[in-house]
Amino acid sequence: MSAESVLPAPRPRLTQRPGFWAGVAVTALGIATVSGVTLLRARGASQAQSQQGPLPQLGALPDFSFTRHDGQPFGSAQLRGRPYVANFIFTRCPTICPEFTRKMVGVQKATASFGAGLQLVSFSVDPKYDTPERLAEYGERHGADFSRWSFLTGDYEQLKETIVQGFKVSMGREPGAPEDDLLSIFHGTHFVLVDDAGQIRGYYDSADSDSTERLIHDTRRLAQTGH
DSSP states (O other), X not given: OOTTTOOOOOOOOOOSOHHHHHHHHHHHHHHHHHHTSOHHHHHHHHHHHHHSSOOOOOOBOOOOEEEETTSOEEEHHHHTTSOEEEEEEOTXXXXXXXXXXXXXXHHHHHTGGGGGGSEEEEEESOTTTOOHHHHXXXXXXXXXXXXXXEEEEOOHHHHHIIIIIISOOOEEEOTTOOTTOGGGEEEOOEEEEEOTTSXXXXXXXXXXXXXXXXXXXXXXXXXXXXX
């Protein structure tokens, strides 16, 4: 696939310290450069394709397997054959994660008619703290339907590899910050729509109401038609 035809990961919304985010922006820009295009083009393609033709194909995810909130292995093998919406959170997040999770609750409600045929997956960016038990409690607190919504934890470096290199979404921690400094943890705030073959089909800014409405529209469409 040519550089012109590959759509990139969106830049993450800045959620932590302004000075540190200058460095994060450079890192995110590097990821986007490797991918070969800009967020504006990704949005334009997704908006246009939502109305006519298939949704864009933005890259295939590598295989992954982590630990679900119930302690069971869960990953691309269990998701194969079913489209899903992914997001990236941590349970002790003091800033944007509660709202990000509430938006996922909205997706859960809006797509309830598809049942387990459409999955929701939340990846923890703080896996050392986020044990399966803590993720289960977090999901219960937010009204997650565990038959279709999985919360994943696991090895930090493997999660980072999957999120940054696979989903093309930022994740990390401010260098040198204390372990209990929650504001030093950063991650992207876009939903990612993935089809039943593990192909990324769209990025949606969780802070943009139009974008989240488009996510629900595209998710329903992908679940119904496969494209």
